[in-house]
Structures are given as C-alpha cells and as structure tokens.
Amino acid sequence: MSFRPVMDGTVPVVIACRRLDSRLCTAELIRMTATTAASETGQARISHDLAAQLRDDAELLGLDGRTEIVKAALALLHRRASEERMARSIDEFYGDDDPPLPVGVRLAPATGRTDVTT
Numbered sequence: 001m002s003f004r005p006v007m008d009g010t011v012p013v014v015i016a017c018r019r020l021d022s023r024l025c026t027a028e029l030i031r032m033t034a035t036t037a038a039s040e041t042g043q044a045r046i047s048h049d050l051a052a053q054l055r056d057d058a059e060l061l062g063l064d065g066r067t068e069i070v071k072a073a074l075a076l077l078h079r080r081a082s083e084e085r086m087a088r089s090i091d092e093f094y095g096d097d098d099p100p101l102p103v104g105v106r107l108a109p110a111t112g113r114t115d116v117t118t
Helices: 048-061 065-094
Strands: 002-008 011-017 027-030 044-047 105-107 114-116
Touching: 044 048, 048 065
Parallel strands: none
Antiparallel strands: 002 011, 027 044, 105 114
C-alpha cells in the first residue's frame, strides 16, 4: 500500500492507495471528505453491481466520471423531494376538501374520473 498527498480545496488530504482486487472487495468506496467555503463533499459505499450499472448509465447519458454521476443523482433526489414538499403543502392547505381541478379539466359525469376538454 502506498500513500499520496492530495489537495482538496485548501485542505491537505492523504489517501491510501492500493490496487483494487474485486475478489477481496464487496463494494466500491467513493470517498469525498472535505468541506470548503464553496462546496461540500460526502462519501458513499456502493456494491460492485450498482457501480457497474452507474457506469453504464453514465455512458448512456453522456456523463463523464463519478462526480457528474453523483451530481445528477443528487439533482434528481432534490427534484423528487421538492415535488413531495409541494404535494404535502397542497394537502395541508386544502385539508379534507378536494383541491380544484386545473383549468380545462372537468369530472366525467358517469365515472367520476377527470377528463381533459379541448
């Protein structure tokens, strides 16, 4: 095992380097452990299978490297959480009442389902 110094922002970090042997490892480790004034970093341990799937997904989507994969995943997570917050706020605002239908949408008379009008 060898050690090499790495500068991450203004924080010096030493990372232990050794050749990965997938026969001995059960997961890949993505390690990001410093915080600078401009950004934060974190870490995640994922299985080899998920890592391989993410590499395939990244290639399909034109993402270059782990950083872009993680940023895209976090953006999707944030978008989903924002949608959930919006849905909960609508539920809280209307309580037990039904929220109004959007303009151009009316209830179908027989089934009670919504129907788009033109």
